[in-house]
Amino acid sequence: MDPQANAPRLELRGLTRRFGAAVANQSVNLVVQPGExxxxxxxxxxxxxxxxxxxxxxxxxxxGEILWQGKRLAAHDPRIARKIGIGMVFQHFSLFxxxxxxENVALGLDTPGPMPELAARIREVSAAYGLPLDPxxxxxxxxVGERQRIEIVRCLLQSPRLLIMDEPTSVLTPGExxxxxxxxxxxxxxxxxxxxxxxxxxxxxxxxxxxxxxxAGRVVGTCDPRRETAASLARMMMGGDGARPTRNxxxxxxxxxxxxxxxxxxxxxPHGVDLRGVTLEVRAGEIFGIAGIAGNGQTELFAAISGxxxxxxxxxxxxxxxxxxxxGAARRRALGLCSVPEQRNGHAAVPIFSLSDNALLTxxxxxxxxxxxxxxxxxxxxxxxxxxDSYRVRCTGPADAAATLSGGNLQKxxxxxxxxxxxxxxxxSQPTWGVDAGAGAQIHQxxxxxxxxxxxxLVISQDxxxxxxxxxxxxxxxxxxxxxxxxxxxxxxxxxxxLMGGASAEPTDIVAHAA
Amino acid sequence: MRLRVEARQAPSPMLNALxxxxxxxxxxxxxxxxxxxxxxxxxRALYAFFVAPLVTMNGWSELALKAGPxxxxxxxxxxxxxxxxxxxxxxGQLTMGAVAGGGVALAxxxxxxxxxxxxxxxCGIAGGMAWGAVPALLRTRLGVNEILTSLxxxxxxxxxxxxxxxxxxxxxxxxxxxxxxxxxxxxxxxxIFARARLTAGTVIEFLVPVALWFAMxxxxxxxxxxTAGAAPAxxxxxxxxxxxxxxxxxxxxxxxxxxxxxxxAAGPIGQLIPQITPGYGFTAIIVAFLGRLNPLGIIPxxxxxxxxxIGGDTAQVSLGIPNGAAGVVQGLLLLFPLxxxxxxxxxxxxxx
Numbered sequence: 001m002d003p004q005a006n007a008p009r010l011e012l013r014g015l016t017r018r019f020g021a022a023v024a025n026q027s028v029n030l031v032v033q034p035g036e037x038x039x040x041x042x043x044x045x046x047x048x049x050x051x052x053x054x055x056x057x058x059x060x061x062x063x064g065e066i067l068w069q070g071k072r073l074a075a076h077d078p079r080i081a082r083k084i085g086i087g088m089v090f091q092h093f094s095l096f097x098x099x100x101x102x103e104n105v106a107l108g109l110d111t112p113g114p115m116p117e118l119a120a121r122i123r124e125v126s127a128a129y130g131l132p133l134d135p136x137x138x139x140x141x142x143x144v145g146e147r148q149r150i151e152i153v154r155c156l157l158q159s160p161r162l163l164i165m166d167e168p169t170s171v172l173t174p175g176e177x178x179x180x181x182x183x184x185x186x187x188x189x190x191x192x193x194x195x196x197x198x199x200x201x202x203x204x205x206x207x208x209x210x211x212x213x214x215x216a217g218r219v220v221g222t223c224d225p226r227r228e229t230a231a232s233l234a235r236m237m238m239g240g241d242g243a244r245p246t247r248n249x250x251x252x253x254x255x256x257x258x259x260x261x262x263x264x265x266x267x268x269x270p271h272g273v274d275l276r277g278v279t280l281e282v283r284a285g286e287i288f289g290i291a292g293i294a295g296n297g298q299t300e301l302f303a304a305i306s307g308x309x310x311x312x313x314x315x316x317x318x319x320x321x322x323x324x325x326x327x328g329a330a331r332r333r334a335l336g337l338c339s340v341p342e343q344r345n346g347h348a349a350v351p352i353f354s355l356s357d358n359a360l361l362t363x364x365x366x367x368x369x370x371x372x373x374x375x376x377x378x379x380x381x382x383x384x385x386x387x388x389d390s391y392r393v394r395c396t397g398p399a400d401a402a403a404t405l406s407g408g409n410l411q412k413x414x415x416x417x418x419x420x421x422x423x424x425x426x427x428x429s430q431p432t433w434g435v436d437a438g439a440g441a442q443i444h445q446x447x448x449x450x451x452x453x454x455x456x457x458l459v460i461s462q463d464x465x466x467x468x469x470x471x472x473x474x475x476x477x478x479x480x481x482x483x484x485x486x487x488x489x490x491x492x493x494x495x496x497x498x499l500m501g502g503a504s505a506e507p508t509d510i511v512a513h514a515a
Numbered sequence: 516m517r518l519r520v521e522a523r524q525a526p527s528p529m530l531n532a533l534x535x536x537x538x539x540x541x542x543x544x545x546x547x548x549x550x551x552x553x554x555x556x557x558x559r560a561l562y563a564f565f566v567a568p569l570v571t572m573n574g575w576s577e578l579a580l581k582a583g584p585x586x587x588x589x590x591x592x593x594x595x596x597x598x599x600x601x602x603x604x605x606x607g608q609l610t611m612g613a614v615a616g617g618g619v620a621l622a623x624x625x626x627x628x629x630x631x632x633x634x635x636x637x638c639g640i641a642g643g644m645a646w647g648a649v650p651a652l653l654r655t656r657l658g659v660n661e662i663l664t665s666l667x668x669x670x671x672x673x674x675x676x677x678x679x680x681x682x683x684x685x686x687x688x689x690x691x692x693x694x695x696x697x698x699x700x701x702x703x704x705x706x707i708f709a710r711a712r713l714t715a716g717t718v719i720e721f722l723v724p725v726a727l728w729f730a731m732x733x734x735x736x737x738x739x740x741x742t743a744g745a746a747p748a749x750x751x752x753x754x755x756x757x758x759x760x761x762x763x764x765x766x767x768x769x770x771x772x773x774x775x776x777x778x779x780a781a782g783p784i785g786q787l788i789p790q791i792t793p794g795y796g797f798t799a800i801i802v803a804f805l806g807r808l809n810p811l812g813i814i815p816x817x818x819x820x821x822x823x824x825i826g827g828d829t830a831q832v833s834l835g836i837p838n839g840a841a842g843v844v845q846g847l848l849l850l851f852p853l854x855x856x857x858x859x860x861x862x863x864x865x866x867x
Contacts, residue, residue, distance in 0.1 A: 308751045330754025347748040
């Protein structure tokens with residue numbers, strides 16, 4: 001008997017991958033059987049993408065081995081992966097808009113063959129798997145869901161034995177999701193294994209037979225999702241419940257300094273997310289947290305509050321009870337709303353400008369750095385020096401270019417620049433992303449003292465520990481919708497994990513699930 | 516063998532200072548070789564091209580007369596280039612400035628008084644701006660690329676001017692030549708000195724780049740333009756709306772081009788003719804880059820470019836060097852500084 005007959009389709013043994021000092025995957029073991037739909041749930045940064053990139057041969061593991069049908073893969077790259085039967089549908093697909101479906105498929109194949117034959121095969125495969133697709137259509141006329149079909153059909157043409165799908169539903173409508181699931185089930189029934197990356201718990205429960213849960217680069221458990229609940233999966237993903245330091249202070253009862261009222265906003269970019277009826281109120285002295293997995297509308301929410309994107313009517317955004325939905329960023333800052341965007345270089349700061357000029361960037365009005373339209377260079381330099389001194393920014397002086405500062409130091413400078421303008425409302429996105437622990441603690445302290453002085457602080461973050469430690473109340477952003485606010489002390493991390501996975505926005509449901 | 520381009524760690528200040536001088540010198544050298552290949556005595560050709568125009572006062576006056584419009588237009592365009600807005604239709608905006616200002620001048624043949632000239636100039640600015648407003652509107656409302664629209668409108672403007680001077684605005688006593696009547700005295704910029712053609716317009720043309728240098732360097736509006744060019748997202752975050760910046764730089768560039776157009780028509784020319792300038796609007800793009808988009812650097816760049824125009828004429832008259840050679844020299848004048856700039860910032864390495 002062939003010893004490989006009973007071998008799993010794919011087996012990973014002790015796979016480790018480091019990026020510099022950071023460990024993305026640590027000794028990951030994983031087994032995928034033929035015909036199995038295998039889920040890979042985990043928080044952002046849990047190491048899911050790194051892992052599948054190694055399976056597809058895009059990244060090379062530092063340690064460990066990959067076994068394909070029982071045999072160790074010696075050399076590995078995407079071309080070999082496709083040859084042995086591994087297909088991958090990426091989250092953000094790259095198609096040529098001006099070309100037809102047929103041309104796009106041909107470009108992605110190693111050996112496309114004659115075009116008329118390929119067109120016939122595309123029709124055949126798309127009919128067989130319920131993926132209606134016209135090879136002659138130009139890609140720019142297709143919806144996002146249809147574009148994803150091109151990628152799937154492209155994989156299917158190579159008769160894969162393992163299909164990797166990276167967050168495939170993030171761009172689909174509910175109807176399209178159901179159709180995709182149907183296709184995947186049909187594929188699995190024919191013996192194709194599927195590795196399904198998602199943080200959406202309901203999808204995993206509905207679709208998958210096995211789940212390998214990753215947290216901080218390690219496997220924390222393997223289970224059968226059909227015997228789990230959303231709550232128990234979430235607990236595995238987030239790591240226990242309530243073990244994190246949480247802030248138990250009662251939310252302040254001050255006046256509303258920032259209000260968003262039923263804010264709708266269309267996505268600004270092709271892969272963006274529409275905001276749908278976002279409502280929130282932040283009071284004086286309060287730190288309000290927005291949790292959620294990246295790409296659920298955080299960018300749009302930030303732009304809608306900072307004034308980089310305008311609302312449909314003034315009444316959607318109130319700063320100190322003043323309707324300002326139609327006011328731009330400069331006017332909102334004049335009213336006391338300061339902000340710190342997620343992206344430091346190129347958004348919060350101009351990399352090639354000096355720190356002095358970067359202090360001027362947002363401080364020109366509130367820090368009084370301009371008189372009659374003319375810049376006061378001395379005042380800008382002194383303001384930059386004040387930021388550098390108060391926030392212990394490591395640099396040689398205000399003349400340093402922003403690009404020469406380390407991430408943590410630049411973040412301290414940017415936060416200092418906004419806080420020293422005495423904002424009534426401060427919106428901060430990912431305040432400590434990529435920042436070392438010392439700088440992170442300093443940034444947290446600055447936010448806490450700003451709130452104590454009566455400002456309303458809104459923190460958008462993917463780091464739950466951070467939100468639990470800082471905020472009085474928090475809401476979860478999921479596919480452009482904001483959950484009802486909860487006092488931080490009332491929620492466990494697992495419950496937030498449920499909300500982040502889109503399980504439900506109703507507090508009663510969470511309690512029921514978690515119980 | 517392959518070549519690889521690597522960024523230098525930090526360009527040495529010494530090298531930075533030497534680059535413009537070296538590249539101009541390289542232009543002289545390459546032009547000399549070019550003349551020699553064409554069969555002209557290189558030394559005499561270079562003298563005729565680059566030195567002869569500078570030995571008389573009249574030569575300097577002619578130089579300033581040509582460099583002025585180039586400097587003013589280039590300084591206006593550079594504000595846009597700094598913001599990443601590529602208005603390459605200054606030639607059309609210049610033409611429309613001449614049409615609008617000249618139209619007013621022709622409509623007021625008997626007007627007297629000090630108010631006429633400012634009115635004519637304002638209309639020149641407005642004409643240029645109107646032509647710049649079309650790309651600005653299309654870009655801010657519909658996202659149409661301003662490079663295409665501004666360039667194509669140049670051809671419209673040139674043909675419109677031709678239609679006017681061949682048609683309704685043709686001088687009835689002009690022996691059927693395609694030209695308008697002469698402007699009245701109060702609608703004409705008189706020469707400042709008796710024996711040179713310099714006018715008050717020329718003085719303004721050299722003052723504008725200085726003013727723009729100040730605005731770009733020291734005013735908040737200049738800071739917002741530089742920010743928009745260096746980091747568009749940061750400009751939006753700071754509250755320097757992209758659309759506002761697009762309008763400001765396109766209005767500055769087209770308004771100044773329009774002013775240069777009416778200065779030419781109401782100055783040395785004194786009437787409307789089918790071709791107001793020998794392509795100053797296009798040459799100004801070269802001047803802007805030659806001056807590294809710095810309005811103060813643009814002044815010497817404009818003088819150098821004007822020298823190549825006049826030198827081309829001198830060389831043609833004295834040695835019979837074809838006028839096309841002047842175009843080649845102007846091309847070299849752009850090629851060397853730009854490649855020298857690139858090489859100062861990067862090194863090229865041969866890899867096996």
